[in-house]
Amino acid sequence: AAGVIQSPRHLIKEKRETATLKCYPIPRHDTVYWYQQGPGQDPQFLISFYEKMQSDKGSIPDRFSAQQFSDYHSELNMSSLELGDSALYFCASSLEGNIQYFGAGTRLSVL
């Protein structure tokens, strides 16, 4: 069965650079969620999209933005990267409010 695809799997950036993380949800899933998991931390909700419209927003810095495109893939854009942005970023998708299935994550390291 198809799963949530995230790319890239690993990303290394310098401070003040920008990063773009991509997420391809499970086909036909209508909702995408983004979570951030810092080292040794539990995942924290960032933002979600239902049918390409932003549906909820968590503790997402103003430096971050996200969108969902017509083909339902989503991108998380991160600018002016800081050391504290180093984390595992998860995308999850669900169908009609059911179980959220997670991708393998993108591990971002900011040097």
Next chain:
Amino acid sequence: AQKITQTQPGMFVQEKEAVTLDCTYDTSDQSYGLFWYKQPSSGEMIFLIYQGSYDEQNATEGRYSLNFQKARKSANLVISASQLGDSAMYFCAMREGDAGGTSYGKLTFGQGTILTVHP
């Protein structure tokens, strides 16, 4: 305030034995869902089991079962017949607003419990 509490930072179990991972939650919602996810050292987050607040029966999925005690606001995960591959971090999570088992709401996670299975 912490909505999901996992009080066991680490747990050890012998292979083939059963283990219980504790989770308590706090919500004023009547409709909510409780989830357990497994995170191996490779990092991915794997869904294990779901319990809706109105479900009268405890959820079971293969070797996983959820001991749901609504009055105590606890949702403990029981893993039977532990295997070496069960060694991982386990997260309890809650989603508020679940109605009939569905909600478009976000997950709120606990701090996690690291389970180590010894041969």
